[in-house]
Amino acid sequence: MADLADLTISEAGVGLRAGDFTSVDLLEAVTKRASMTEAQLHAYLTLDHEGAPTQALSADEMFSNGEDRGPLQGIPVALKDNMCTLGVETTASSRILAGWIPPYDATVVERLKASGAVITGKTNLDEFAMGSSTENSAFGTTRNPWNTDKVPGGSSGGSAAVAAVGSAFGSFGSDTGGSVRQPAAFTGVVGMKPTYGLVSRYGLIAFASSLDQIGPFSRSVSDSVAMLEIISGFDPRDATSINARVPEFGRSLAKGVSGMRIGIVSDFMNPDIIDSEIIAATRAMADRLQDSGAEVVEVALPSTEFSLSAYYLIAPAECSSNLARFDGVRYGHRSDFEGTTEEMMAHSRAEGFGPEVIRRILLGTYALSAGYYDAFYGQAQRVRTLVRREFATAYEHVDALISPTTPSTAFGVGEKSSDPIAMYYSDLCTIPSNLAGDPAISVPIGLDDQNLPIGFQIMAPALGEEVMYQVAAEVERLADFTQRPYLATSIEVKP
Numbered sequence: 490m491a492d493l494a495d496l497t498i499s500e501a502g503v504g505l506r507a508g509d510f511t512s513v514d515l516l517e518a519v520t521k522r523a524s525m526t527e528a529q530l531h532a533y534l535t536l537d538h539e540g541a542p543t544q545a546l547s548a549d550e551m552f553s554n555g556e557d558r559g560p561l562q563g564i565p566v567a568l569k570d571n572m573c574t575l576g577v578e579t580t581a582s583s584r585i586l587a588g589w590i591p592p593y594d595a596t597v598v599e600r601l602k603a604s605g606a607v608i609t610g611k612t613n614l615d616e617f618a619m620g621s622s623t624e625n626s627a628f629g630t631t632r633n634p635w636n637t638d639k640v641p642g643g644s645s646g647g648s649a650a651v652a653a654v655g656s657a658f659g660s661f662g663s664d665t666g667g668s669v670r671q672p673a674a675f676t677g678v679v680g681m682k683p684t685y686g687l688v689s690r691y692g693l694i695a696f697a698s699s700l701d702q703i704g705p706f707s708r709s710v711s712d713s714v715a716m717l718e719i720i721s722g723f724d725p726r727d728a729t730s731i732n733a734r735v736p737e738f739g740r741s742l743a744k745g746v747s748g749m750r751i752g753i754v755s756d757f758m759n760p761d762i763i764d765s766e767i768i769a770a771t772r773a774m775a776d777r778l779q780d781s782g783a784e785v786v787e788v789a790l791p792s793t794e795f796s797l798s799a800y801y802l803i804a805p806a807e808c809s810s811n812l813a814r815f816d817g818v819r820y821g822h823r824s825d826f827e828g829t830t831e832e833m834m835a836h837s838r839a840e841g842f843g844p845e846v847i848r849r850i851l852l853g854t855y856a857l858s859a860g861y862y863d864a865f866y867g868q869a870q871r872v873r874t875l876v877r878r879e880f881a882t883a884y885e886h887v888d889a890l891i892s893p894t895t896p897s898t899a900f901g902v903g904e905k906s907s908d909p910i911a912m913y914y915s916d917l918c919t920i921p922s923n924l925a926g927d928p929a930i931s932v933p934i935g936l937d938d939q940n941l942p943i944g945f946q947i948m949a950p951a952l953g954e955e956v957m958y959q960v961a962a963e964v965e966r967l968a969d970f971t972q973r974p975y976l977a978t979s980i981e982v983k984p
């Protein structure tokens with residue numbers, strides 16, 4: 490391996506425990522990688538030059554004292570900038586929160602710190618996680634390390650890019666309608682959305698609370714398991730947290746898929762909506778799973794056709810309520826406008842929010858307004874129930890579902906930014922799992938003819954992470970996807 494920054498988390502863990510290098514060395518390697526790529530990528534909003542070295546030193550001290558807190562001890566990881574970090578600026582990529590320093594850590598951050606992880610910094614996102622390209626950030630666009638003319642996906646585009654390029658060993662994002670899986674697909678890394686309620690949302694800046702889940706980006710399936718195990722579990726500070734024993738997600742990684750029944754979602758293999766190269770790659774992987782001993786059957790999920798419409802009513806409705814707290818009084822930006830309190834609030838919001846956020850607040854407020862509530866919001870909730878039931882029925886016949894992660898590979902910067910509907914279509918294959926509340930993962934399986942990664946999605950029933958990872962591990966073995974992005978490899982040849 491040419492550079493420490495290219496190791497997986499499990500490889501880095503072996504080296505740390507063998508004394509081949511220290512956590513301080515690992516932090517130096519990813520910091521150097523960031524310094525060589527950030528001018529082109531702009532994936533980080535903040536690098537924590539104070540906290541990270543202190544955490545690395547204390548992880549090294551734990552190792553030398555024989556204290557071992559598990560797979561993330563001493564490992565530098567990055568966080569999407571919508572997770573609250575005590576003493577470190579947290580903006581959700583919005584002008585309205587610029588300069589805001591949280592007085593507390595999100596539960597996920599607390600758990601990471603307790604596990605001995607090193608937090609490198611905060612990554613760029615679409616403002617308040619609304620978008621599919623990271624172009625909606627108030628602080629500039631993140632670029633795709635495979636081709637800097639392309640978007641990295643979104644909304645967790647910064648987290649995806651740092652995991653892909655090696656300016657962290659892994660990272661965390663949030664997935665409301667696909668914001669971990671879609672950017673993972675676009676950047677050639679593994680990205681996972683847990684069962685709703687498995688990971689605490691406490692300290693995650695809320696977008697759509699009934700859909701939001703935090704999930705890991707990694708360069709291998711087993712790293713994804715290790716990261717999820719650290720962040721998941723009951724938290725009394727999140728009212729929707731599942732109060733149950735956390736299953737061992739990685740128990741079946743080596744089992745293969747022999748004897749499993751796997752459903753390929755026929756609605757997501759439609760050439761009218763999905764690129765033909767992606768359909769071909771997905772079909773080829775399904776055939777290989779069949780060769781590995783699984784029975785692959787076609788499964789129709791007809792109500793997924795309405796998922797996108799339902800999501801774009803439910804998510805804006807919830808966001809219009811969640812974002813009401815940004816009023817210029819309690820947090821962040823306050824307008825200089827002199828007038829009544831209401832006028833000050835209106836001006837603060839108009840100055841602080843970007844156009845997509847304003848569009849969603851308006852859509853959501855309209856969908857919830859008297860006289861329209863049942864026609865829009867109520868109808869969307871009924872569709873959500875249908876989607877949920879359809880998935881539940883499917884899982885009576887199959888162990889897991891597979892599909893493409895995205896309708897296309899990474900698109901060009903600026904290509905869809907003036908057409909919100911075209912942008913919304915990026916999430917066609919990912920949104921249904923959020924509506925159902927089920928776990929889903931994207932695993933890279935190859936490159937298209939433009940040398941851009943193709944993602945393969947595996948979905949499982951609620952709390953079916955073990956089965957989901959079992960199939961994902963087999964897909965990873967079969968795909969043997971070892972290519973690295975142009976930006977990372979260009980660094981290896983030019984020391």
Ligand code: GLN
Nearest residue numbers: 618619620665666667668
């Ligand atoms: N792209 C979707 C949206 O804009 C999903 C975002 C997300 O998962 N946070 O709402």
